Amino acid sequence: MDEPESIAASTGDVVVLLGTTKGLFALAAGPERDRWALTGPWFRGEEIYAAALDTRRGRTRLLVGATSSHWGPSVYRSDDLGASWTEPEPETLAFPADTGAAVAHVWQLQPAGDAQPDVVYAGVEPAALFRSDDAGLSFRLDRNLWGHEHRPQWQPGGGGLCLHTVVTDPAGGPRLGVGISAAGFYRTLDGTSWEAANVGIRTPFLPDPTPVFGQCVHKVDRHPAEPDTLFLQHHWGVYRSDDFGGRWDEVGADDLPSTFGFPVVADPNHPGHAYVLPLTSDLFRCTPDGRFRVYGTTDGGASWRGLEHGLPQEHAWLSVLRDAFAADALDPAGLYVGTRTGEVFASPDAGATWRELTRHLPPVLCVKTAVMP
């Protein structure tokens, strides 16, 4: 079986990694983001829940969390844009023997900010956080979160009991937040003690409408210049916190066609700008009215408007998973959305206009971007 060539990208180019249920693909284009080349698949037949292109320190390291349904999960890396991959040896990411646990999926590979250029966090199923201090060569379990008193009571969402989101401190401080389905948002302010941080998030699917934990957090994102302000897409409701999860307030209920959805993306250039992709409801997880619309806010969530120019608006019953929507770091931001039916849509102008970059891929699990150093 022929493996693909490496990603053809050089300084200033934009790379979009597409993790699918059957392997990893990549799109690459110049900074104009008008002519895209698709490469892949790597890891044929494996589920790619997590991917990252780490460009800190000038490196171009691909990190991929791949799960073979036969041979299990692993984290692979490539320092030549996919021309060759390193098999972890010894095991890169695994639970310590005393936990009795085993990694089912690697859900997230999140490089920390430039202030911690060798730190990479990994979120896995069963819900746990790992940290690498050598840019992904090895990971160790965060035992403080693993030992949290709530953990025995955490319940899995439809995707399993997974830690799918890691919100890092761009200044390199110890503060850290994680999203766990369906346990909620947890944070540590000192890097050691973890607390549930879900005040204000309603849970209409539970008898207690405001439990301490048990929220079904789908995704959380923030702008690096305003790290206290978080946007959160919950199972029901879009929320904003201005104190790193100390309290949450619902936003968008008047403007969005539905407050159900999975991804939320903070614009990397403009604090207070964010994007969501509403789905009809938890019982009908398709775009409302057969129209594929991204919604954006430019005022911190106070108002939202549809961004659909160029997106299919008839008979488009699409669905997008929590990690299948990403923005690049250029200004205006490029936006990239992958669907469960294998289309990838992109906007080079922060959602003003869109076009389809490719179709017929396997279901898209994650979309991650980087600008080549």
Added chain:
Amino acid sequence: MRAVLDAVAADHPAIGRRVRDEAGTLRRHVNVFVGADNARDLDDSDTLVPEGTEVVVLPAVSGG
């Protein structure tokens, strides 16, 4: 059979972790045959491997 797989894992860690997870559980879509018998139908990892018996690891028809 556990001792056989332990020995394989010691010599070839990458094979070892593909056959069993880090908790020692045989992966769901991997079958290990002791002779002609699937170890899952016997005593799983505790299945006795008689001297000279071939142990074969095969991916199941499920998965992929």
